[in-house]
Amino acid sequence: MNRATQLQQLREDSLWDMVVIGGGATGLGIAVDAASRGYKVLLVEQFDFGKGTSSRSTKLVHGGVRYLEHGNIKLVKEALRERGWLLKNAPHLTSVQPFVIPVKRFWQKWYYGLGLRLYDLLSGKLSLGQTKLLSAKETMALLPALDAKKVKGGILYYDGQFDDSRLCIDLASTAVLHGATLINYCKVTGLVKEKKKIVAVKVKLHNSEEELEIRTKSVLNATGVFTDHILRMDDPAAEQMVDPSQGIHLVVNKIHFPGTHALMIPKTDDKRVLFAVPWHNKVVIGTTDTPVDEITEEPLVLEEEVDYILEHINRYIEPSIDRSSILSVFAGLRPLVRSKEGTSTALLSRDHTIVVSVSGLVTITGGKWTTYRKMAQDAVDNAVFISKQDKRLCITKNLPIGDPIATRQKKENMVKEQPAFDQLLHPDFEYKWVDVVYAVQHEMAITVEDVLARRTRILFLDAKAAMDCMDIVINLMRETLGESEDWASDQRAKFLDLAEGYL
Numbered sequence: 001m002n003r004a005t006q007l008q009q010l011r012e013d014s015l016w017d018m019v020v021i022g023g024g025a026t027g028l029g030i031a032v033d034a035a036s037r038g039y040k041v042l043l044v045e046q047f048d049f050g051k052g053t054s055s056r057s058t059k060l061v062h063g064g065v066r067y068l069e070h071g072n073i074k075l076v077k078e079a080l081r082e083r084g085w086l087l088k089n090a091p092h093l094t095s096v097q098p099f100v101i102p103v104k105r106f107w108q109k110w111y112y113g114l115g116l117r118l119y120d121l122l123s124g125k126l127s128l129g130q131t132k133l134l135s136a137k138e139t140m141a142l143l144p145a146l147d148a149k150k151v152k153g154g155i156l157y158y159d160g161q162f163d164d165s166r167l168c169i170d171l172a173s174t175a176v177l178h179g180a181t182l183i184n185y186c187k188v189t190g191l192v193k194e195k196k197k198i199v200a201v202k203v204k205l206h207n208s209e210e211e212l213e214i215r216t217k218s219v220l221n222a223t224g225v226f227t228d229h230i231l232r233m234d235d236p237a238a239e240q241m242v243d244p245s246q247g248i249h250l251v252v253n254k255i256h257f258p259g260t261h262a263l264m265i266p267k268t269d270d271k272r273v274l275f276a277v278p279w280h281n282k283v284v285i286g287t288t289d290t291p292v293d294e295i296t297e298e299p300l301v302l303e304e305e306v307d308y309i310l311e312h313i314n315r316y317i318e319p320s321i322d323r324s325s326i327l328s329v330f331a332g333l334r335p336l337v338r339s340k341e342g343t344s345t346a347l348l349s350r351d352h353t354i355v356v357s358v359s360g361l362v363t364i365t366g367g368k369w370t371t372y373r374k375m376a377q378d379a380v381d382n383a384v385f386i387s388k389q390d391k392r393l394c395i396t397k398n399l400p401i402g403d404p405i406a407t408r409q410k411k412e413n414m415v416k417e418q419p420a421f422d423q424l425l426h427p428d429f430e431y432k433w434v435d436v437v438y439a440v441q442h443e444m445a446i447t448v449e450d451v452l453a454r455r456t457r458i459l460f461l462d463a464k465a466a467m468d469c470m471d472i473v474i475n476l477m478r479e480t481l482g483e484s485e486d487w488a489s490d491q492r493a494k495f496l497d498l499a500e501g502y503l
């Protein structure tokens, strides 16, 4: 997947079957689905693939245990099926993660135990492991960070875990493998209509004033929390569809949570769940649910959100953690589908919604990472129907994502030619110099942030470590891209500014 080749294809092709706006989980899933059915697809992303919500999740491939409590069996069952297929189709980016729910009262063990047994039963053949009730001693053995005085027992259950932005990149390369064209740093600035139907989109490439008009048979709006911007490009009077809700995560060292099991707290003060999950040798703790008005690509973490997480997690663990333990903190915005006035965002549906406008624009939003494949299938089916294109069967249930063997082979060859590429970027992480050069040459990375935040995950895991290895990344990228010293200074300033927000 090479950016210059993709740009060339953008300029050469004159009529697309589908243009997808947005390069997060939903849009990339659509590109894979449509390209693998044989449609001619273009996807454009205004920033980098996964820059939006899709790199800021809790990294769980899950059915959503808590929706069971709301009686939403259908939603859970569908997500559990998707969980199973994703673990099968992308084994190199996903894993089975054991979770423990500690209980402070005996009745809770049976209450949650029964619910989780049902959760497991609903996953059928795609079960990841049997739910088990634990004694206090067993619970402490699996989660030694817990405060033993408060533990009366626990429940062990299984869900999936993944690397969200890496999955974005592998979805992108899979779409390209099946013939799609994908461009990052390319923003949709307008929609062109003839007889009230959309026939083209206007796009602007980053660092260019040129506006290109791209002709297409159909357009899919997969822009997450930016959904309403595109809807209003289509119809300035369009009703608001998305209520964004912010969630943050803290990352701490594993020393605070030794072992391999994740902690799940089933009910916080505002009736949410809270997780502490081992990830890339650190632990991710989250999340919050804060309604927000301002939509931005780099949402700001609020002080009270950090306090909320520390307060709730410290009710369970001993010794407690404080701000000095935090290695990185990041915020993301959930694209929740709007409902009646007065409903808290914690209660808004996590199911997805598709709206087809009079102009033919197909908008898809809501849902969650775990169900991206089904969302994509539904969106493509709608686009095909509305634009009267030939119907073709969806094949993504059994479609491998990414090609880890070929990737490893290419990187090994690069290291053979340039032994220096075998060096680590930072002593605390397994990422190497070769990963930076590979990201530029084969994964369309063009900024230092692309490499340190989404091709590797160093910024999300340890913001200070990311700053420490920034100069190595800048030098490698400058050489590979053939950029100037001015470019390097600009990247350095921008990245330092960004990383401050993760500290």
Ligand SMILES: Cc1cc2nc3c(=O)[nH]c(=O)nc-3n(C[C@H](O)[C@H](O)[C@H](O)COP(=O)(O)OP(=O)(O)OC[C@H]3O[C@@H](n4cnc5c(N)ncnc54)[C@H](O)[C@@H]3O)c2cc1C
Binding pocket: 021, 022, 023, 024, 025, 026, 027, 044, 045, 046, 047, 048, 049, 050, 051, 052, 053, 054, 055, 056, 057, 058, 059, 060, 061, 062, 186, 187, 188, 189, 222, 223, 224, 225, 226, 229, 245, 246, 247, 248, 287, 288, 297, 332, 333, 334, 335, 365, 366, 367, 368, 369, 370, 371
């Ligand atoms: C805190 C938090 C935790 C979560 N945890 C989980 C979890 O553990 N498991 C799970 O399954 N789900 C989880 N989710 C949900 C999941 O992350 C989201 O449902 C999913 O990432 C949404 O993807 P998306 O593609 O719809 O949106 P995004 O990822 O936001 O993608 C939309 C893209 O559209 C682009 N765009 C917007 N306007 C334009 C334009 N004009 N031109 C071109 N591009 C444009 C944006 O730049 C953006 O990259 C979580 C969400 C949050 C916020």
